[in-house]
Amino acid sequence: MDLTKGIPIIKYDNGMVLPLEDMVVKEYALTIMLDGEEFITLLCTPSSLDCLTVGFLLSESIIKSKSDIKRIRIDEEKGIAEVSTIDSSMIAKNLHGKRTSTTGCGKGSTFYNAVDSISCRKIMGSMEIDAKAILELMRDFNKRSELFMNTGGVHSVALGTDTDIMLFHEDVGRHNAMDKIVGEASLKDIELSDKIVLTSGRVSSEMLIKAAKAQIPVIVSRSAPTDLAVELASQLGITVIGFARGQRMNIYSNPERIKFQ
């Protein structure tokens, strides 16, 4: 499916008025049907909808792993993701929670429980990464952000090793982009405890909790974290890096994973 759409606009430039065509990013409604019941509608960029569906269900703790899913069928035209699970009564139990609305670009809404962050296991892994390697990854990440460059309307999230970017997704919602990463990693059985996440957007508490649930130890952003995200990161053993640009970055929590030479 096309991710952008050309539409007629009027450009105003210092007194000049010019009718022309501009590319805007598509915003697509995907309704997740869970065992035949309508569950939620996500507004998203229409790419990797299977990854988004699996990642969303994992991030929200509706499923514990991809093996809880019997079948996914995406109907792109109707905007429906039909998910059959292996145990619908367990799913119904997982759904029973508090609803929190969030600061996030991106899906933003979450069946999120006040104790969710506490139920995340603290990340103890011994992963280490060189500061220079992070800035190198960030340069590569910036180069890949094509949809953003074309339309100015999306966020990117990538999954990296200490030398390479393995997975990359773009979405009008940065939380969707993160869920696509988590979903694709799950579908491809990629171990996350020795990887880092790169994001173009802010690190809010919800982004942090998504990383924690997926057991990703390092999150690097071109932008800023919030105080709550840093606090949760300290508790949950996640290294948060912000303003990673050019030769610089700020390390907000758990700096022991970063090697400085």
Next chain:
Amino acid sequence: MDLTKGIPIIKYDNGMVLPLEDMVVKEYALTIMLDGEEFITLLCTPSSLDCLTVGFLLSESIIKSKSDIKRIRIDEEKGIAEVSTIDSSMIAKNLHGKRTSTTGCGKGSTFYNAVDSISCRKIMGSMEIDAKAILELMRDFNKRSELFMNTGGVHSVALGTDTDIMLFHEDVGRHNAMDKIVGEASLKDIELSDKIVLTSGRVSSEMLIKAAKAQIPVIVSRSAPTDLAVELASQLGITVIGFARGQRMNIYSNPERIKFQ
């Protein structure tokens, strides 16, 4: 309440490692209690919480006007907004809807009905504004975005006449900032049908629907709109302007409101 917090960080700059203090933006959990029942928790910037509460309830069509509210009490310390309404059975009816999760920065979640956009009245007003006046307002708007400049973590939304900015809010969520504007306008009985909204963030379908519900005819962004937002704007009679920077802007819908000299 403070909107930012100083935290110890490690700054890495081209091989140099410097421990110092950095300011990060606060992310605060506000739980709205509706007639004694827990309704939703918004993650937001802790300012103008009364405006946010009223604006959120208006934008979600939980209330029709501020006169539906008997009393609001904000407990800043506990993070609770207690709202008593004049008719709790009517509120319960309004709550009955479909839940959609959105692309938005900001609260993002919405008890949003597929036909919500259709139930918005088309904006027919004869409001006109000069292109130069819009760019002038945008310059003023940019100057005011203080919290963003300090922390890099928030979005701003303002309400303007054709000559002045009347209301201004910042929030970690751009939808919250918009709700604060709608809420303050309602509390101060400000007529919106001849005003414009300025925003630092993307114009998604949800931002557009918020403007439509509030009957605001023009929305101007420093950033991009999505295709769905432009489509809804055309249907609902809203003028959408994007990339308003310096001497330039793009007009995506209903350009008849803009005077070019």
